[in-house]
Amino acid sequence: MNQDYITPDQWSIKEDGFEIDNVQSSESLFSIGNGSMGQRANFEETYTGPSFQGSYIGGVYYPDKTRVGWWKNGYPEYFSKVLNAPNWIGINVMVNDETLDLFSCKKIDKFSRELNMKEGWLGRSFEATLQNDTIVKVNVKRFLSLEHEELGAIKYDITPLNTKAKITYQPYLDSGITNQDTNWDDQFWQTTYKEVDQNQGFIRSHTLKTFYEVCSFMESKVFLNSKELSTQGESLQKEMEVSISFSEYVAKGSTFSIHKFAGYTTSLNHDKTELISAAKSILKMAADKGFDTLLQSQKEAWDKIWQMSDITIEGDVKAQQGIRFNIFQLNQTYTGTDHRLNIGPKGFTGEKYGGSTYWDTEAYCIPFYMATKDQHVARNLLKYRYNHLGKAIENAEKLGFSNGAALYPMVTMDGEESHNEWEITFEEIHRNGAIAYAIFNYHRFTDDYSYIQEMGLEVLIAIARFWHQRSTFSKPKDKYVILGVTGPNEYENNVNNNWYTNYIAKWCIEYAVENIRKVEKEFKDDYGRIFQKTGLTTTEVDDMLKVAENMYFPYSEEHGVYLQQEGFLDKEMVKVDDLDKNLRPINQNWSWDRILRSPYIKQADTLQGFYFFEHHFKTEDLEKHFDFYEPFTVHESSLSPCVHSIQAALLGRMEQAYSFYLRTSRLDLDDYNKEVKEGCHITSMAGTWMSIVEGFGGMRVKNDQLHFSPKIPKEWRSYSFKVNFRNHILKVNVSHDRTEFTLEKGEALAVDLDGKTIEVA
């Protein structure tokens, strides 16, 4: 844990007191989003202190020319960057002609911030003494509408406390924004049009290279003591900015307010010629409804989300706050309504990592969306990969594969590979396996075969072809081997026969063939189409199966475990506990070669395989592997603690499970990795959900039935969660002495509780 300034609370993220050093971390933690856009919790008014500005539009990106020290053949030309978008939250505030700026004012009292997760808004209040000795009280509330995804709203109140004061609001739009993350200091946006009158403003700009057209828009109303004023603003234009100025002499104790409605219309959703008219319609709707009505809808929309996705924890407010924060951020990042979007590792909370899609989506996020949303949301995530199949095939061709083999990118925005470290881009190929696994997982959970039959089988075939071609025959081993890979544990590069990779490769081939045969038998038309499109032959299928059947798995007789990769035991096997604490995190203290030749594991690798394929192994096997590998695991990936929490729970090691749970659920709130100011770890938040539902709840799907074997940390009184299983909504409430199932929707359902079948009605 690196920080603990966040006040524990059931439903809100709260900060009390103003600390310059916490500003950037809070900008990440208090981020808001509505799936279609999102923004860091930057202040509306001027702030001249250290700050990381960020406003993001889902699907709008910039292909930044690759910059590397040493070029390798096959590197992509571009890295798709998450793009800082025009700023529409800005409201310059002047108090007696002095700019209100928390960095430069004399004194700040009663500063507090709240991210109200229940209702979906961000609030802030403080009393500031300016250099001119005016004391003002400020209250701000802001949200991004779930109902109207292009719209956000801000309510900004100022009350002079010690004197009458002239207050000026200058709401503005600014398209002169830059990225912190840029390879060549390129300009990413070009402003093409500005329009501003007494209460509305518009800026049109487009991204360079990708030519996404964006209209940023705003409209403001001002109020005195909640009574709307008819004041017309004074419009101003700068090169890449439009603003409107509203001034008022405000009596001591009176409150001058501005309601700003703003947002983006983009060419993703509108004809390019209609962006401004679309913006005007939205503004009209917003102005008609007004801030309070819009906020009311926002609360209702979030209420609906929480109805289904809330997890309650009794008796442990930090654990409760943690899980809600995770669920809230996931819902802010991705709502599943747009199949062009995906779940970026930082969501709308920062620029880092670029791209929007990693294997995290398939390996960690699908289960959450599958169980807490309608199944079409998870299906959209699968469809996203189907839509990128052509590019994945191209990507494989660039690396020398042929005949329709696909290698899905490590990082992507539009299907093209973005990443450029050879040991990752070219070698962390296990990602292909997760994409096939998600198809299996989706079908297992939903029983919806239509995706496989319509789209998924093509994906499975292309992935199987990749593994087939990527495996080579080793004469000395008389087995197929996969050489030169990076497994999920990125603290090993270019290793041979990573067990996880080999295992999932074998499985991918077998699963593809199983489905080829099923579709051939049961869906002749689909089979004909796919057969024609892929040119699959029985010889190829036989050859593939030969590879799968003869795959090599490194194994230690001495330890009775599969080896993470060949030669793993040649390392100096010093356990993490015996390592000098000053050396950790090793990724901040050791040169890369030292990390690579150490036995230390960044995140579940062999154990990731035992997580995915738990049903292939006995619990004793898992236990052996957990006992062998966990002591070497440094958990320096945000994706590590959740898998270990689930497995520790399964093995009945509740203290360990609980400690991993806290680490995953409060990773950002407590800033374990000392980097939250760069943004939140969005994708690992779905792992937090899994660590409760699959870990403590022990939920599994076996033979078309939900199975549970609930456990509960001693720190908790009870916890509950809901799952949407095949049109049944089942609520599960676990306390120390019993587990309650309530069916909230759907016909009676048989579930398995610790090996016994129970009928829930």
Next chain:
Amino acid sequence: MNQDYITPDQWSIKEDGFEIDNVQSSESLFSIGNGSMGQRANFEETYTGPSFQGSYIGGVYYPDKTRVGWWKNGYPEYFSKVLNAPNWIGINVMVNDETLDLFSCKKIDKFSRELNMKEGWLGRSFEATLQNDTIVKVNVKRFLSLEHEELGAIKYDITPLNTKAKITYQPYLDSGITNQDTNWDDQFWQTTYKEVDQNQGFIRSHTLKTFYEVCSFMESKVFLNSKELSTQGESLQKEMEVSISFSEYVAKGSTFSIHKFAGYTTSLNHDKTELISAAKSILKMAADKGFDTLLQSQKEAWDKIWQMSDITIEGDVKAQQGIRFNIFQLNQTYTGTDHRLNIGPKGFTGEKYGGSTYWDTEAYCIPFYMATKDQHVARNLLKYRYNHLGKAIENAEKLGFSNGAALYPMVTMDGEESHNEWEITFEEIHRNGAIAYAIFNYHRFTDDYSYIQEMGLEVLIAIARFWHQRSTFSKPKDKYVILGVTGPNEYENNVNNNWYTNYIAKWCIEYAVENIRKVEKEFKDDYGRIFQKTGLTTTEVDDMLKVAENMYFPYSEEHGVYLQQEGFLDKEMVKVDDLDKNLRPINQNWSWDRILRSPYIKQADTLQGFYFFEHHFKTEDLEKHFDFYEPFTVHESSLSPCVHSIQAALLGRMEQAYSFYLRTSRLDLDDYNKEVKEGCHITSMAGTWMSIVEGFGGMRVKNDQLHFSPKIPKEWRSYSFKVNFRNHILKVNVSHDRTEFTLEKGEALAVDLDGKTIEVA
């Protein structure tokens, strides 16, 4: 082979006819240097076509801020860049007020270029028809003085052929130069002072960050039909340029000439305040002597070099030209007089690779300088590493080593590591071995123990400590292993137990201990000093030896060969001959992962070990390893063919040896690697020398005696070379029917010829 426009000639590199496409390649091939400075063969007059400008000063570099895609702990902050220096060769030429420019003139006839290696000058002549229809004949000669290392001289003659013409010469100095190779488009030079009068000009500038002060200087004289004119020039200044203009109306058939003396004085060799006065002294000397006298001295100086280092080949002009080109370039690059300098991979012929010192120096260059120069030259190269020992220890500390262990840098200018690819910088650690090997090699050849006793032992101890700490104990193998390395074959990264690395590590420890004991016994005072400085203990020595004695070497019983690294045989063992030719060179056609998992070898790796330690193995062993590894070797490193040529010769495979010889000796002349325009491969040129002397000549030093087992390619009538062995200069002449030894200096010498001792007097 990629080009064949160079005319075969015994003593010169010649090009006839002007081809725009060859300009940049010729700029590399016709480069001149004098060990202390050097330059590409750029034209003196304006040339607006594609050209790669380059003028370099030994020891003057710029630490360019590292730029990588993904930072790893331990990367150096800077990459030492070879620095393009102010241009002093420039002479703008106007003919009837039209700028002479071979890129834009109407017609070029009789263009020829000559790099006269015997005499050490670069010449060029042509007839150009300008746009204004004036036809001029031009003759240029240029050289960098071996005698006066800060001085260069140019003689430029113009003869109007079809009409009287006004000819203007504008000799200039230009410090507004840039690097092609720059990470951040930094400016590398700052100009601080300019001075110009009617015939002299000076520009002072300094490098940014490193603050090397350089005074570029020039003086010009003009002649009509070889008679000096008293014309005073008209001086001109621009921001970073000074020039002097001389005009003359020249009758048809008359020749107007300019002699330009120019060069650099630098703060490396002078007090900063005296650079201009030093320049003036040089100019005075040059003007007094005049061009012809200076050229005469140049011929004599080169004659002296050739006296000792020439290799003659009868009956094969291309082979003769190749070896002389290699010997000439080596002597242009490094003369051994300045122990601060070293042999950059591109010498003074380009910017690529940066740095000046690679393991190439110790592994490939030392033997050439040792045998063709006084032994102090090789000793200076060893001393260079001793001077960098402190930085090598610091470098090892950055990577987690301690107690005075040293890791010499992969690439350096001043002792600090410059390189930034983790798989090279951190893992290509075998370089440390070559540095120890050079000490052994120097002592074996010269019998001079003073270097070891005074300096070398400290280096050996620090290197042995590194290997001791870098080796770890493998329980399953019950041996010491070296994990995560890149061997000499850079087409394998992060492998375990690279045989070459393990072997040289073991040897380094044993050789260090052997010398620790020798110095302890024979040089008590030195031992005391070193003992105190290094804090060496007997326990440490015992521990080291334990590691050396128990080092693991991967071995294949089936093939009877050591394995390049563990798991090598798991690859798809398709030989190079069975590989589709379109796929080669693989480094231009394959993505990096594909190269890594292939069995293809960039350059001698296991065979490099057999080259260094030939005396440890039987010829049958070498044969087995050569037969096993060569068929997988693609020779895509310039350092590959020479070692294979030597070994093929030893194994009596003369056709193969000859083909490797041609490839190494004419690598640049015939542009095998399609990249000569970036500069020549200087360090591998020393390998060419070895391939004749050690390969065909079979020269070895055994038991303080020279051994020869000469062979001769069937294409040659005879060949001869000289070696300076312990103050004997021995000339060896080999023809098909006999070998002649002539002692040119020193007392009678016993040499071994094919196993028989011969007394040479």
